Amino acid sequence: MTHCLILSTNPKLHDPVKQILELSFPDWRICHAKSLSEAMRIYKRNFELVLFDDCTLTAQSYLGYSPSTHSAKWILLNHKYSDICAEEHLNQGFDGYIAMSETNLDQLVSICRSVMEGELWYKRKVMSDALNYYREQSKHKDAMPDFHLFHFDFTKRERDLAQLLLLGFRNREIAEHLNISIHTVKTHVSHILKKCGAESRNELLVKLHEQFHTTQTH
Structure with missing residues (x-):
């Protein structure tokens, strides 16, 4: 219940x-x-x-x-x-x-x-602005690295899907965008969250924030 x-x-x-x-x-x-x-x-x-x-x-x-x-x-x-x-x-x-x-x-x-x-x-613009912020920051020396530099061991497909998650896409929208089934989307999401040590999309964003601050202090 x-x-x-x-x-x-x-x-x-x-x-x-x-x-x-x-x-x-x-x-x-x-x-x-x-x-x-x-x-x-x-x-x-x-x-x-x-x-x-x-x-x-x-x-x-x-x-x-x-x-x-x-x-x-x-x-x-x-x-x-x-x-x-x-x-x-x-x-x-x-x-x-x-x-x-x-x-x-x-x-x-x-x-x-x-x-x-x-x-x-959240509105799509809010999620898009958040991702664009990270992308812009990645252009600078001490900013958070792009997805392929994370220590999360994402596959290319998982990186593509993670970006859509951060843009606020829902499972059905992701399936249509990547031309895969909703079942496959859920499987990829499960793998992404597990690799990040997160239990939800919201916690995934928190992990990305943590990664950003970690790179700033090294």
């Missing part, structure tokens, strides 16, 4: 979100709390998915339980969208970034499903 936690003090947001998720995922347990301390006190468990409303809760609400310190998938809700803020939250470890004013509840279901399958949910 997947345990999903909605963190929000705004009933106009969390009530409809909870209702649609309960209808769409009858095998999930959908919980709600106004803070992480309340959630831990009431439910006394970890969660696989956290929907975080940062319009009514602040970073102090994490209480040590955050995208960077816990293996749960994290989706940021109800934030006025901007590419700059999205990039910041991508770096903080959020798996998805959603402005609810731009996203209806049916899309939210698809987003939750995709994130739970290990995909990131």
Whole structure:
């Protein structure tokens, strides 16, 4: 059973979100709390998915339980969208970034499903800008090396697929782009994550950041 936690003090947001998720995922347990301390006190468990409303809760609400310190998938809700803020939250470890004013509840279901399958949910431009940044940095002496210089032992196909992952491509899009089956895509993704010591696409980005900072200090 997947345990999903909605963190929000705004009933106009969390009530409809909870209702649609309960209808769409009858095998999930959908919980709600106004803070992480309340959630831990009431439910006394970890969660696989956290929907975080940062319009009514602040970073102090994490209480040590955050995208960077816990293996749960994290989706940021109800934030006025901007590419700059999205990039910041991508770096903080959020798996998805959603402005609810731009996203209806049916899309939210698809987003939750995709994130739970290990995909990131950001606008294509945000993912593209992140990859372009790394590529630009690789032109300079002490910058992060390109994929073929990583110590991850990627095959050529895995390097091609990793670049598409970082651009925000989803499994079906990758399959169409590389003219391979979705099953093959999932196999390659599994190999890439294993070689990087990562469990998700989001953690893969973290590993790339770590590699970047390592090369800067040597």
